Amino acid sequence: MANLREIKKRINSVSTTQQITRTMEMVATAKIARALQREASSEAYTAAITDVMLTVAQDAGTDTSNPLLQEPESYERALVIAISSDRGLAGGFNVQVERAAEQRINHFYRHGAKEVELITCGRKATDYFHKYPHKVMGIVGESDDPTVENARIVANYVIEAYAHGHIGRADIVYFHAKNRVEQVLRLERILPLDSTVLRTARGPRANENEAPKGLTSPFEFVPSAEHVLDKLIPSYVFTVVHQALIDSAAAEQGARRKSMHSATENASAIIADLSRTYNRVRQASITTELNEIVGGAAALEEN
Structure with a gap:
């Protein structure tokens, strides 16, 4: 007995x-509906500002002196942004982001970088890389509801570091919520903007099923397209970072569900x-x- x-x-x-x-599972199902709605609303703005920036960039040409568009022949310092979640119980969601960030860091070292800085968003990645020697900052506590303030902090650091030559490359690693059940790991290059990207619509966030198409602009810019571009690029970088945070929040709930x-x-x-x-x-x-x-x-x- x-x-x-x-x-x-x-x-x-x-x-x-x-x-x-x-x-x-029920809680995650309820949260992912709201997160996907927020992601879709934000994606429309991201697509619009990307189209505008790339249109202006085409008119400005490749001779613009903006440092954010100048790709160095070689660089000694790079930056990786890893976006994970604050909580576990989400399958391999956090582990895959951590491994992808490690692979990207090792990739930069193999290609000549002497130092690779790291920004972690989410408690899991922050704890995982807590002994990393070149971690700039770790943002925790808001992975399921990212704020504009955190996105601005990260974007401002990226822009300032690149503009002053402290880094020569900035990449971001995160999960994209394709739908309620599927999440796709993404690695995007934030800076510098690729010259080929500047000639195609939507740039790095283009729909994989859409063929690249050239952009034409019927506008005249005052004082110049280069001046307008200088104002647009920081907004674009901030938008990409904020969209990645929102996208990761939706993917987190989908992975947990x-x-x-x-x-x-x-x-x-x-x-x-x-x-x-x-x-x-x-x-x-x-x-x-x-x-x-x-x-x-x-x-x-x-x-």
Whole structure:
């Protein structure tokens, strides 16, 4: 009977865990709907400002003196921005971002960089890289509801560091929420802007299914297209960083919903398996007791 009690205790434990995972799945499902709506609203602005900037960049030409558009032949310092979540229970969401950031850092070192700075957004990545020697900042506590202020802090640092020559390249690693169930790991180059990107619509955020198309501008710029471009590029960098934070927040909820759904199904399978084991052990115990009763009765009749 002790064995039966142990099995029953385990069934109750797994059932309690299943209730928790099912609740977390429902919460994540509710949150992802709002997060995807926010991401879609922000994406429209991101696409618009990107189109405007690239249109102006085409009119300005490639001779603009803006340092944010000057790609150095070589650079000794680079920057990687890694966006993760503050909480776990999201499958491989955080691990994949951390590994991708590490791979990018190693890539820069292999290609001549002597120092690679790191900005982490999300407690998981911040804790993972807590001993990294060149970590500039770690932003935690708002991964599921990113703020404009945090995006501006990151964007301002990137712009200032690149404009003053402290870094020669800036990349960002994050998860894009393609829909409710699918998340795609993205690695985007923020600065410098590629000259080929400047000639195509939407730039690095272009739809993979859309063929690049040239941009034409019917406008005249006063005092010049270069002056307008100088004002637009910082806004573009800020928008890309903010959009990545919002995108990652939606992807986090999608990954957590998928992870908790799998955990709930696994708990159901474990409970079913334990229930079958419980019934077999219980049946064997009843059979043993019946055999003992029959054997005792037969012994009494013989006496």
